[in-house]
Amino acid sequence: MSDETTKSILRDAATSSVEEPGRKHFFRSENRERPPLTRCENCGTQLSGKYCSVCGQPAIDYRRSFRHVIVDVLDSFLNWDSKFFATIGLLIARPWRLTNEFLAGKRVRYVHPARLYLLASILFFFAVTYWVKSAHLHPKTLTPGARAEIEVELDKEKLTPEQRANVEKALKILPPETTGKIERAIKPKETPTETPKTENATDKELEAKKPDRPVVEFGKDSASSANGFEKWIEGHAKQKLGEHGTNLQLFLITMISNLPYMVLCCIPLFAFVLKILYLRKRVFYIDHLVYALHIHTFAYLAIMLIVLATMGLNRTVSGLLAGWIVGVLWAIFAVQIFLSIRRVYRQDWFMTVFKFFVGGFVYLIVLSVALAATFFITLAMP
Numbered sequence: 001m002s003d004e005t006t007k008s009i010l011r012d013a014a015t016s017s018v019e020e021p022g023r024k025h026f027f028r029s030e031n032r033e034r035p036p037l038t039r040c041e042n043c044g045t046q047l048s049g050k051y052c053s054v055c056g057q058p059a060i061d062y063r064r065s066f067r068h069v070i071v072d073v074l075d076s077f078l079n080w081d082s083k084f085f086a087t088i089g090l091l092i093a094r095p096w097r098l099t100n101e102f103l104a105g106k107r108v109r110y111v112h113p114a115r116l117y118l119l120a121s122i123l124f125f126f127a128v129t130y131w132v133k134s135a136h137l138h139p140k141t142l143t144p145g146a147r148a149e150i151e152v153e154l155d156k157e158k159l160t161p162e163q164r165a166n167v168e169k170a171l172k173i174l175p176p177e178t179t180g181k182i183e184r185a186i187k188p189k190e191t192p193t194e195t196p197k198t199e200n201a202t203d204k205e206l207e208a209k210k211p212d213r214p215v216v217e218f219g220k221d222s223a224s225s226a227n228g229f230e231k232w233i234e235g236h237a238k239q240k241l242g243e244h245g246t247n248l249q250l251f252l253i254t255m256i257s258n259l260p261y262m263v264l265c266c267i268p269l270f271a272f273v274l275k276i277l278y279l280r281k282r283v284f285y286i287d288h289l290v291y292a293l294h295i296h297t298f299a300y301l302a303i304m305l306i307v308l309a310t311m312g313l314n315r316t317v318s319g320l321l322a323g324w325i326v327g328v329l330w331a332i333f334a335v336q337i338f339l340s341i342r343r344v345y346r347q348d349w350f351m352t353v354f355k356f357f358v359g360g361f362v363y364l365i366v367l368s369v370a371l372a373a374t375f376f377i378t379l380a381m382p
Helices: 003-016 068-095 097-103 112-133 144-156 160-175 175-185 201-211 227-243 247-276 287-314 318-343 349-380
Strands: none
Touching: 003 201, 068 097, 068 287, 097 160, 097 287, 160 227, 160 287, 160 318, 175 227, 247 349
């Protein structure tokens, strides 16, 4: 930095630090306005606007009253906020237009595709994880007969309706080891024997007498005939899922936490599929990638909105009408994706329909392989 630039910066600092007599230099009078900055405080370049033309640092003087600082912060936040909601609204209503606007160079008014995808991905998988945590996935192994005996014993006790409801709720969510102990305690002398089919017994009655099978059951006789890979899968599955699927919920949560990385790796593959399908249009790969980010973000947001609408409709509208409305929402979701392909790549209807189904089928295979890989990776993780 030259001597003249240094002197100019020092002159600005000295001028702005002049205070009234009797006041400390660390504070300034509230009724006096500091002169605007003439040079960048970072690199010393002469300022010609709100930002430095060399390093890009904003020309903001933070040594002002707290009121001015709050105004600047709110202004920055509201500007970002309006940009964010404008992007989200356009993405949901017309996802193709957001891609076309970005590729045409009109980018300052919208959020960057990568940042938008990251935010939507975090919200989507957080919602999925919350749903899995709230769901009761413990297997039920009590037989109908054992459950009926427990009901008889509960009738003998003087329980309040609230206490009875708590007991019944506990019976539904107990792990299989505990329910098995309860069943053995109720019927200690009973041995599992096959119930003969009599003339008076119906198939439904015999089916009701059979014990409920756990969610996950590992065969004991299959270990001798299994190869090394099957033994490896079975061993890790027993370790991760539990002997009878008691850790199924924890395994699903762990797997869902790995899904964002899987989908993020699939997005460049989706862009590559589009590159192959539209090879003759000579579109750059980065353009396909921008569209892939936008359409995945649209899918995340649309699925969350449809699920929320389904939950609200199930509580307020009759079942048949709610089903029809949800079906129409999913149809609109598919039509939006189809129209986005049609209006971004601008081909005729026949080729758009053909490439829509071919590309969707290929990408479905890619997602299936990636999901299987995520499952095995989750099993192999310590």
